[in-house]
Amino acid sequence: MKHIVVLGLGKVGTLAGELLHGAGFDVTGIDMRAAPSDLPFITKTCDLSSPSSFEADLAKPDAVLSCLPYHLNTSVATVAHAAGIHYFDLTEDVPTTRAIMAMSSDSKGLMAPQCGLAPGFVGIVGADLIAQFSDCRACKMRVGALPQNPTGLMGYSFNWSPEGVVNEYLNDCEVLEDGQIKSVSPMEWIEKLYIDGTELEAFTTSGGLGTMCETYLGRVPNMDYKTMRYPGHVGLMNFFFHELLMRDRRREAGEILVNAKPPVEDDIVYVHVSAEGLINERLARREFVRGYKPIEVAGKRRTAIAWTTASSVVGIIEMVRDGGLPNSGFLKQEDVPLAGFLATTTGSSYEDYGAF
Template sequence: MKKIVVLGLGKVGRLAAELLHSSGFEVTGIDVAARSDLPFPVKTLELGHSAGVEAMFRRQDAVLSCLPFHLNIPLAEAAHGAGIAYFDLTEDVPTTHRILELSASSKGLMAPQCGLAPGFIGIVGASLIAQFEDCRSCKMRVGALPQHPTGLMGYSFNWSPEGVVNEYLNDCEVIEDGARKMISPMEWIEDIYIDGMKLEAFTTSGGLGTMCDTYHGKVGNIDYKTMRYPGHAKLMNFFFHELLMRERRAEAGAILVNAKPPVDDDVVYVHASAEGVQDGALRRREFVRGYRPIEIMGERRTAISWTTAGSVVAIIEMVRDGLLPASGFLKQEDIDLDAFLATPTGGLYAA
């Protein structure tokens, strides 16, 4: 796997493309406008023209979509038709189900959910579960937050507003007392502390990826929650449900971004914990990190940008190097954490 096309050159897509280029891939970027300021060619492509998309894909070995989730199904189908590997960052459950169907007959690897959550958090969670002879619970939490919040909401939209609205409103799958269940988002609110700082965590959709499929009957309790500063969930429930903005998703995203635009000083908190029997005794294991902006290739990158882009690039490096399958469907929980951290890009998470 040498040639890869990256679709969407926003903050995450551009960084992913630059990291792939630095790692030795022949990168072609696709964006709304051609540009000449990057160390690889950038072209425009009419994504609604399926024949043209598939023809372009046939000249590649792999495609990485960094586009909004609603565009990914036809792109995955085009990659399937072209017989190449497909990667994306989606948290959207129906999109993943369709890609899973495609993987049954794909020539190339089908690997959605390769970002932060789902993505890196699933790799971490699986590494904790694997430490126990009998794991009774695994709880995974991720929060992408401004370092210096203002206002009651305590938030800035450094991530796609479409993706945030999607995960705040779609139902969430969990395993509770051995049973797979669908529960409402922005529920099961709990307090959580990282380095003595109080946060709140609540259910959101998609963060578990395929973990409920993998661990049903093996782990009694698994759930994923988003972390925010205290009071956020109450305000968002008011916004979406009492003001009925859940019925106007696109408008809701625009309102929220206008009110809380992106910031440069952000932080990504990762908090995963598991409990179970290890060496005959009940134990608890944790993985807790706070990731902040860092300089990559001479440019300061926000925490959400590099933790998301870095995850998918590390996975692509592992596929290229033969450490992961070259066909079928890739589950994040099948990726070894130590091998991930040993890749050129995965090493960013170990710093």
Template sequence: MKRIAVMGLGKVGRLAAELLVEAGFEVTGFDAAPREAGFATRVLDLGDTDGLAAALGDQDAVLSCLPYSLNQALATSAHEAGLHYFDLTEDVPTTKAIMALSKTSKGLMAPQCGLAPGFVGIVGADLISRFDECRSCKMRVGALPQHPTGLMGYSFNWSPEGVVNEYLNDCEVLEEGQLKTVSPMEWIEKTMIGGTELEAFTTSGGLGTMCETYLNRVPNMDYKTMRYPGHVDLMNFFFHELLMRERREEAGEILVNAKPPVAEDVVYVHVSAEGVKDGHLGREEFVRAYKPIEIAGERRTAIAWTTASSVVAVIEMVRDGSLPGQGFLKQEDIPLDRFFDTVGGQRYATRGQV
């Protein structure tokens, strides 16, 4: 795997492409609008089936940094071309469709390679493996402004389409050994990280395939998004009392207009597991607060570099033979120590101390 197409050159897509170039790949970036970059770029209409097939014809792999709604069609094109496929999606139906494609794929189909789902699943699996018997695993992630303002205390540094999807779609959990579906923006709890109080609540997609993997092995497992206190009540009011759940696209436009992106953000990660080892009950934790850093002479937001570094680390591992080159890749099958050994993974290992 040498030549890789990066679809979508927003903040995350462009950074991922730059990191892939740094890692030794031959990168071609594709976007709906002309883009200038330090690697080859081309304009591409994803609705043009013939044009897409031609664009992928000389590639070994494709990385999608597009909105989740476009990923299934792109994954199908990659499958037909016999390419490796990677994306950042949190959307459960999209992932299940890609899993079905993987049964007949010539390359590796690897969705959910971002932060959550993605890195948190790698960490969660590592913590679970430290116990002889694990009774629970809890994964929490929050991408937030460092200096919140207003009642909402939020800025849309991530795709509004993706955030709305996470806030409104049902969530898979494991509870007392049973696979269940629960409503989003529920199960609210208080969390403290480095003296900062946060609230955590259920959102969709963050567990990736972990419920299926750990059913009958870990009785209790859930994923929650972290926000500053008071956020979830306002979002429930907005989506349910004002019925904006029925107008998702407009809801995203309203929210990002009210709370635009900020440069000074922070990504909180809190993963914990409890269980028995050598006859004793214990708890293992991985807690970090990742902030903007400089990469290739440019300051990158925390959400951009954590997301891009995660997927590039996975692609590095596939190229170098540390991961399978065919079928479907679950994030929980990625060894954390090998992830940290990659160029992308080293940033996770060395940054973010609380």
């Protein structure tokens, strides 16, 4: 794997292209708008909402990374599957992932969705913790991408795709409870937790577990994923979406929220993963708790959500290229070894820049 096409050159896509270039890949970036002229890789423009417009661009490369909104990924994966090349994306959308999984049954290349932060890195960490137990009774995964200096009652800024946030706030959530796979409502199961003295609330959101419920069914009886926010956020979001019925107007809801809470540069990504069970026949608990802040990457200061997301997928792509992961079929994030991921040029950032 040498030549990779990156579709979508927003903050994450642009940084992913730069990291891939720095890791030795030949990169072509494609977006609907003209890209900055100072990027170290080739760029093109085309209508990414139409698969026919980029089909020819996926005929010759070895892989494609989609950094597009989730609803475009199935079409990209279909083109990649037909071309016989590797496919990677960042989606949290469950129906999209299931469609890509179905394609992988006869794919010539690797089909690897959900390679971002959550799902993605958080699942890699969760699997590593579970493996430390002879009998794991529970695994809980929590991620929050937040402003360092929150303002207002909501305490939030939309540094991530509004479409993705609205999607995960409204779609049902898969969990393992008492040994059974269950579907539960989003923005429920509210809990309080603290990271380095900062009070946070966590609540169910969709997609963060990826394929882990199916993988650990019969092995880990209780598992769930929750999003972390500052206290009071989930109550306001439930009011906005359900009492004001904005759940029926998703696109407009995203526009309203971003207009009210635009992105900030000083963000922080909290990761809190824990597992409990038996180690050497004694009850124990293991935790992975980190706070990731903006850092300088490829000569520019990058937000925490941008570099953690881009680093996750690029680290996985490095592992596939170098033989550390399969090169065909379907990749589950829980099958990615944490030690191998952290040993990659890009994935090592998670080890180097995590506080706490």
